[in-house]
Amino acid sequence: MDPVAPSASTSRHRLAFAGAALATVPGLLIRASGASPEHWIAALVFGLAVVGAAFLLAWGAEVLQLDLSQGLSIAIVALIAVLPEYAVDFVFTWKAGQNPKEYAPLALANMTGSNRLLIGIGWPLVVFIAAWRMRSIAKRKGYEGELDTEVHLERSHSVEIAFLLIATLYSLTLPLKRTLTLFDAAVLVALFGAYMIRISRAPAEEPHLIGPPLALAVLPARQRRLAVGFLLVFAAAVILVCAEPFADSLVQTGEEFGFSTFLLVQWLAPLASEAPELLIAGMFAWRLNSQAGLGTLVSSKVNQWTLLVGTLPIVYAVSSGALHGLPLDALQREELFLTAAQSAFAVAVLANRSISVKEAMTLCGLFLAQFVVGAVLPDHLHELERIGVGILYLVLAAGILFRNRGVFGRLFHDGLSTPVAEMVREDEGDRRPASTAAFEALIDERQS
Numbered sequence: 001m002d003p004v005a006p007s008a009s010t011s012r013h014r015l016a017f018a019g020a021a022l023a024t025v026p027g028l029l030i031r032a033s034g035a036s037p038e039h040w041i042a043a044l045v046f047g048l049a050v051v052g053a054a055f056l057l058a059w060g061a062e063v064l065q066l067d068l069s070q071g072l073s074i075a076i077v078a079l080i081a082v083l084p085e086y087a088v089d090f091v092f093t094w095k096a097g098q099n100p101k102e103y104a105p106l107a108l109a110n111m112t113g114s115n116r117l118l119i120g121i122g123w124p125l126v127v128f129i130a131a132w133r134m135r136s137i138a139k140r141k142g143y144e145g146e147l148d149t150e151v152h153l154e155r156s157h158s159v160e161i162a163f164l165l166i167a168t169l170y171s172l173t174l175p176l177k178r179t180l181t182l183f184d185a186a187v188l189v190a191l192f193g194a195y196m197i198r199i200s201r202a203p204a205e206e207p208h209l210i211g212p213p214l215a216l217a218v219l220p221a222r223q224r225r226l227a228v229g230f231l232l233v234f235a236a237a238v239i240l241v242c243a244e245p246f247a248d249s250l251v252q253t254g255e256e257f258g259f260s261t262f263l264l265v266q267w268l269a270p271l272a273s274e275a276p277e278l279l280i281a282g283m284f285a286w287r288l289n290s291q292a293g294l295g296t297l298v299s300s301k302v303n304q305w306t307l308l309v310g311t312l313p314i315v316y317a318v319s320s321g322a323l324h325g326l327p328l329d330a331l332q333r334e335e336l337f338l339t340a341a342q343s344a345f346a347v348a349v350l351a352n353r354s355i356s357v358k359e360a361m362t363l364c365g366l367f368l369a370q371f372v373v374g375a376v377l378p379d380h381l382h383e384l385e386r387i388g389v390g391i392l393y394l395v396l397a398a399g400i401l402f403r404n405r406g407v408f409g410r411l412f413h414d415g416l417s418t419p420v421a422e423m424v425r426e427d428e429g430d431r432r433p434a435s436t437a438a439f440e441a442l443i444d445e446r447q448s
Contacts, residue, residue, distance in 0.1 A: 013215035017059070021234075023052030027242045039252040043268075046246035049238055050272045054084040056235035058276035060228045062213040067225055082303050083236060084273035085114055086311075087243035092265070093312045093326065095247075097319025104327045106251070106265050107312060108180075112339040113266035114274050115304055118297055119346045120367025122278050126293040127151050127360035129285035134439060143443050151290045153298075153353040155414060156202065156423040160298045161350055162415020163195040165408075167305040168343040175337035179325030180313045188310030195302060202420045211283055246272075262331065288439050294355070305343065334386040341390035341397075342367070348400040351407045366393065 027049030030037065037045070088110045096103035131149035138147055153161075170187060174180065209217050216227055250268060254261035277300055284293030316326040328336070345366075349359050370389050377385050401408065414423060 013212040016212040017056070017215065017231075020052040020055040020059075024049040024056075024238045024242075027245075028238065031241050031245065039249050039256050042245060042249035043253050046242045046249060047268070047272045049242040050084050050088075050246055051275055053235040053238035053242070054273055055276045055279075056231050057083060057239075058280060059211075059213045059216070060231040060235065062209055062280075063216045063224065063228050064232070066217060067221070067228075082273075082300065082308060084239050084243075085110060085270070085304070086308060087239045088247055088265075088269050088273065089308065089312060090315050091244045091247040093315040094319045096326065097316050097321075100320075100327055105262060105329050105332060107316070107326055108309075108328075108332050108336065109262050109266040110269045110273070111304060111308055111312075112335045114270035115301065115339050116342055116367060117267075117270050117274055118277070118301055118304075119342055120364060122274070122281060122297045123294060123346065123355065124360035124364035125278065126281050126285040126290050126297070127355050127357055129282055130288060130290035130293075131357050133286060133288055133436070137436070137440060138443055141440070141443050141447070143447055145446060150354045150356045151285075151294050153291050153295055153350070154423075155353070155426055156420055157291075157295050157298065157353060158411055158414035158418075158423065159195070159198050159420065160295070160302055160415075161347065161353065162412055163191065163198070164298065164302050164305065164343070165347045165351075165411070165415075167191055167302065168340060168347055171305055171309070171336070171340040171343065174309075174328075175333040175340065177325075177328060177333075179327055180309070180316075181325035182313050182317060182323060184325070185310045185313040188306045192303070192306035192310065195306065198416075199420065202424060211280070266335075288436050298350070301343070330383070334383060334390075338370075338386045338390040338393075341393035345393040345397040345400075348397040348404075351400070351411050352404060362396075 026045045029035075030042070030045060036042075089107065092103050092106040092110070096107050127150075130151055134147055134149055138144075167188070170191070174184065177184075216224055216231075219227060246269070247265070250264045251261050253259065254264045277297060281293035281297050284290060284296070313326050317323055346363060349355060349363070355363075366389070370385070373385050373389070374382060
């Protein structure tokens with residue numbers, strides 16, 4: 001495939017690469033020197049290194065799609081994109097195999113936090129940015145007619161939504177268990193494998209490259225491949241070197257200052273690992289290619305609910321040298337229930353392949369409301385808060401399911417059996433404006 005010509009100065013984009021690389025330097029220096037800074041400083045420095053490496057991984061993975069077959073690029077990019085989160089979760093899970101009492105409660109904390117962050121902030125962010133941009137452009141051009149500010153996904157995205165629904169339904173059984181077992185691992189990893197086989201049948205398409213990846217995309221093929229290869233290896237090495245001290249420093253910071261270690265791992269670590277995905281999705285939405293932005297986040301959610309959760313019992317079994325499952329205490333079961341319930345509501349909203357501003361406000365509002373309720377309620381009622389919010393998600397999901405019950409049959413048919421190439425051809429014949437220029441042209445046409 002030939003890269004798309006850059007729309008902005010490549011020198012500015014190369015500065016972004018340099019900035020992300022420089023963010024990793026302090027963490028690497030501390031690791032190389034064996035220095036022992038204050039715990040909170042170590043958490044900040046190593047967290048910054050993970051953020052920088054995560055951006056490099058995300059950018060390199062985007063450009064990688066220019067040089068690989070469609071199916072192979074999808075598989076590799078899917079794994080690369082979630083490497084920072086895998087690294088942090090694997091550290092805690094491996095340590096749990098040696099010290100279950102201290103680390104088992106933290107094994108799933110990063111996963112539940114990042115999952116809820118993607119849906120509660122990431123999905124609404126795409127809708128809000130795209131809607132604001134459309135209204136701003138329409139106002140500037142003096143257009144006062146109706147605007148469709150919903151974010152619509154193409155029919156081919158039924159694959160991701162259908163597999164996310166299946167993974168969510170299975171995840172609702174996990175809070176009923178005392179351990180996350182190797183059987184759960186087999187089911188979830190197999191589901192991920194089926195998902196990868198399904199999407200690998202999609203015909204090759206030109207990747208939508210925006211921002212810093214364009215600085216690599218315009219290079220001659222040989223230079224581009226060498227640069228991308230070096231970038232991915234360097235970023236992966238940084239994450240492998242810094243993930244463990246980052247995780248340890250979070251725990252030690254919590255103990256030193258009396259913060260909840262669980263909350264630090266659940267929310268601070270995901271901010272580091274999810275930052276690139278949220279930024280890239282926001283950039284797509286800003287350029288009014290909102291379906292690409294939302295589609296990226298939905299794909300990431302599938303990966304997290306299947307491969308990430310599925311591999312944790314395997315890591316625990318190898319570390320502990322036993323076949324019994326990863327222990328789930330009461331807090332983890334409650335968090336899993338809340339995360340699965342939020343996912344059920346989100347999939348119900350997205351079953352018709354669109355999200356409105358009102359629906360996005362509901363997703364974001366419920367996510368933020370949990371923090372408000374948690375801050376008001378005393379500690380001994382937090383269990384009721386998590387379960388209550390989870391039940392509310394499920395009730396809302398059931399209402400949408402009943403109202404739109406005819407949608408789910410087609411969703412499963414398209415997602416699991418309709419040839420992907422057929423859906424892609426249909427999408428090509430009925431595409432909505434996917435760029436700022438295309439939307440402006442549509443407004444001009446309506447005014448003429």
